[in-house]
Amino acid sequence: MNDKLKEIIKDESNRFFSDFNNHKMSNAVFYRIRNHNKDKRKKFAKPDIDFNYTIVSRISVILTCFVLLITSAFILSGKALYENEKNEIMGEPVSQQRIIFSDSGLKDNWITFFKINKPDKVLQNNLLAVLWETGKNGDYQMAYSSMFENSSKPEPVRIIDFNDEQPSMAVISTKNPEKQYIHYRVIGYSDSRIIAFMEQDYVTGGEISVIDGVIKETRLMPDTGFYENSGSHLHQVVTYYIPYQINKSGDIFTTVQNLRIRKGDFIAVLGNENTPVETLNSDLLIDWEPENELINYNMNTKFFRTENSGQEEIYIRPLNNSGQGRKISVLIQ
Amino acid sequence: MEVVKSISTEDIRYENKSDREKQLEYLMLRFGKKVYQLAYYYLRDRQQAEDIYQEVFLRVYENLDRFRQESNYYTWIYRITVNLCKDHFKSAAFREIVTMGISNDFSKSWRESNKLFEEAEGGEVFSLVLDLPKKYRVPLCLHYIDDLSVSEIANILNISENNVKVRLYRGREKLKTLLSGRNINE
Numbered sequence: 001m002n003d004k005l006k007e008i009i010k011d012e013s014n015r016f017f018s019d020f021n022n023h024k025m026s027n028a029v030f031y032r033i034r035n036h037n038k039d040k041r042k043k044f045a046k047p048d049i050d051f052n053y054t055i056v057s058r059i060s061v062i063l064t065c066f067v068l069l070i071t072s073a074f075i076l077s078g079k080a081l082y083e084n085e086k087n088e089i090m091g092e093p094v095s096q097q098r099i100i101f102s103d104s105g106l107k108d109n110w111i112t113f114f115k116i117n118k119p120d121k122v123l124q125n126n127l128l129a130v131l132w133e134t135g136k137n138g139d140y141q142m143a144y145s146s147m148f149e150n151s152s153k154p155e156p157v158r159i160i161d162f163n164d165e166q167p168s169m170a171v172i173s174t175k176n177p178e179k180q181y182i183h184y185r186v187i188g189y190s191d192s193r194i195i196a197f198m199e200q201d202y203v204t205g206g207e208i209s210v211i212d213g214v215i216k217e218t219r220l221m222p223d224t225g226f227y228e229n230s231g232s233h234l235h236q237v238v239t240y241y242i243p244y245q246i247n248k249s250g251d252i253f254t255t256v257q258n259l260r261i262r263k264g265d266f267i268a269v270l271g272n273e274n275t276p277v278e279t280l281n282s283d284l285l286i287d288w289e290p291e292n293e294l295i296n297y298n299m300n301t302k303f304f305r306t307e308n309s310g311q312e313e314i315y316i317r318p319l320n321n322s323g324q325g326r327k328i329s330v331l332i333q
Numbered sequence: 334m335e336v337v338k339s340i341s342t343e344d345i346r347y348e349n350k351s352d353r354e355k356q357l358e359y360l361m362l363r364f365g366k367k368v369y370q371l372a373y374y375y376l377r378d379r380q381q382a383e384d385i386y387q388e389v390f391l392r393v394y395e396n397l398d399r400f401r402q403e404s405n406y407y408t409w410i411y412r413i414t415v416n417l418c419k420d421h422f423k424s425a426a427f428r429e430i431v432t433m434g435i436s437n438d439f440s441k442s443w444r445e446s447n448k449l450f451e452e453a454e455g456g457e458v459f460s461l462v463l464d465l466p467k468k469y470r471v472p473l474c475l476h477y478i479d480d481l482s483v484s485e486i487a488n489i490l491n492i493s494e495n496n497v498k499v500r501l502y503r504g505r506e507k508l509k510t511l512l513s514g515r516n517i518n519e
Contacts, residue, residue: 319412
């Protein structure tokens, strides 16, 4: 590209962006920050408006009487309307499993899968996974929930434990045995709240397992790419997700130091998007951008494709902190 | 990389602001326009680029405590911008626009009107650069408009330097094709 063209592009770009008003934009950001803070405060503060408590209490009494009357009428007629609704929208729990996250303090965690239908009441085999945690008073509250469409079979939750007192991660998955696909979520605690590190839906021919702290995902993909006709030949793709966590000092922790994989497999590192890392490697692993091939791929996850055999090293380095990185040796066979 | 050379205290309204807010204001002053531009390179829509700007700095505000080295701020902020733009393409609303047949006409006219704005308010060449697939236009814009080095672009886009070089090369080739037949010398 010659200098003249560069100059033209720059001039035209400057002209195009010349009316950008940073002052207006920053005010909008501060407006949102302050409104957000105000909302938070409002939850705890007494409202500023002077209520007429007499009127409010009278209305409450009238409303309570009304609700009691309606409920009694349904109970007496032997047909509680909500029973029908319950059967059609929300079902009984399908499974429940206790989970122990190593760094969740004294919290007690459970995952319950419920059968659930959408409001249109069309019968589907959807599952709603709810992660419960105990609050300060010991009562259970919902810490995370996620819907798994068209899949009837919850799989056992797998835990990925980090040594060094880092919070664990959990893999929640469900399966549709007829259509042979899975959905899965990788979740865990970050700053005392649950976040999803990865969410994948409709993984064709999918299998998910945790082997020595590494998530092994298997899926079928068309030879010619994801978006080609379904009639084309499918091949199996294996991806190893190496989970990592960053502690408050910025040091990186992984669950694995050595990994042995087959030629043609994929590797990716998986962590919190708010703490970006840089992954360095030598020539055996080739950067792979699944943007056009994988649906719902996690854009914060860096993928490598292995095309040759040999010994390789991946170095994960924190980008924003001065903490220690981690090296993982990979043997490609 | 272009850096705001001097920021006087007059530029920053400090009154009634916490230290964290002052820090945020400084970052918006320093990187705000670049964030907006980067979002525009991805989305080609002023309104959406403004939304991304706000989201980026809200996230910056929420996560300011994590940072100790100012030299890395730009990478961090640009990375958030890139991720939010990619999130936007993945978002349900965007996918509906792209996948639902009824919206094809809307999508087309939306693209055309944005292109008209780019040509009218910028110029023909700038608009042609933005016509490139985003895989090529983003590195090209960052390199030739924002003066970022190959390694800086690699950092921001989380790809290798070689990959950036390949994209720049292919982007230039594609731009050359788009420019051929027009009275602009490559």
